[in-house]
Amino acid sequence: MAVITTPEKKPAPAAERRVPRRAGRPLVLNLIALAIGLTVWALASLGVENLPGPVSVAERGGEMIADGSLLDDTLASLRRVFTGFALGTVVAVPIGFLMGWYPLARGLIEPFVQFFRTIPPLALIPLAIVLMGIGETPKVFVIFLAAFMSCVVAAFQGVVDVDRTLINAARVLGASDRTIFVKIVVPASTPFILVGMRIGLGASWATLVAAELVGAQEGLGFRMQKASTWYEIPTIFVALITIGVLGLAMDRLLLLAERRLTGWQERR
């Protein structure tokens, strides 16, 4: 038997090789930073006219939670974002794959993608409202576009960047084009797609709030717009903080998904 028994360096067990667990210290530092930020804010609110301090914003937040308006607005906003984002991603991934895999599809689709990519989805809001009314459709549509544009380019780039040697390696083992696509191209482009999804989610979220500033009946953007006409500055802050916290939470969720799905990648 030709078994080589030289002791080679054993790879660390999987658990240890995962992303190193954050030690306690960064968390402590993060909390300290948060406390400093709140203090600066509190001090600034004493000096700047009309700027509410953390306490009054927290009180307002408590009221909005108690009367249910914060939850309603948040749910309305989340529903729009998820609908638009889910549709955008679901449509973008197959189209990106098509573009990456078939030169014909690429030639036909790429001009449109490249052109519409340069137009911020927000710039389409006035047109969307004129064409689709002031209901949910134009809002979901612009969010859809925002998610679609980031994701389609990522999926396309993911397919184009698949290592040729991997494709050749599969081919010499007897893989058909279809097998190569399913078994090699799809997994190899997953990291790209997940990055595109994260960018798309950020873009969707940004687009949502702006879309709600125009002609909405509920939602966090609508709440801010209304509060500004009534000069309820703490309400604006509550809505802003909610938007930030939710955006961060969604990003972290996708990051977690990315780590789980693409943990096989070699980090350099």
Next chain:
Amino acid sequence: MKTKISFQDVVKTFPMKDTSFVALDHVSLDIADREFVTVVGPSGCGKSTLMSMAAGLVAPTEGQVLVDGAPVTGPGPDRGVIFQQYALFPWLTVRHNVEFGLKLAALPAAERKRRADHAIDLVGLGDFADALPKTLSGGMKQRCAIARAYAVNPQVLLMDEPFGALDALSRVQLQDQLLDTWRQEQRTVLFITHDVDEAVYLASRVVVMAARPGRVHRVLEVDLPYPRTEEIRLSAEFRQIRNEVWHAVYHQPQAAPAA
């Protein structure tokens, strides 16, 4: 002896801006069944192109490549290929990499497992069957790639500078291991390298190629017995053949112009 792989007057040109680059210029070469042939030459001599043609990944511009007398029309599991860059599927464990070709051959799970285990044991990766490629060293990655090729039991092994990226120690180990399995299972091996020592140590015949245009410069018989051992590696006979090959590689008649 029966001819396994036959390059017949093969020409390969790649189109360039105004002209075309001649990678291979009328190359003819026969490789016998169960023979171990190494191809050595300067970069740009087309040695990798030669292998890719036998693999069916590149089509010749003129001439033809025959395997078992039939023209090569594309890649197939009868010819295992080992790439310099390992080309492991990084999202699959060692075992799943090795089973990849077996799944394509639609083998039942039990048979797949048996053959995968055999191939993994053969290259000494038994303890790492469930590890992902990213946790393996370069030498272990290449062993995994070799196991993946062995598993489908090809009659021909095509190896494109497989040990080029490894440290000297791993290289020697893998050379010996490769020769061991070759002697046991007697496949036809076409092995591309730029390392003269490696070319002589492994082969029964060394093909020295010249560059610009890529062509066969000399073919040298290596008249050393198998199994090749350390003794042979350090022997005077080995050194003599090695020197001869060295001269053929480094003192080619028509010195290539600076690229």
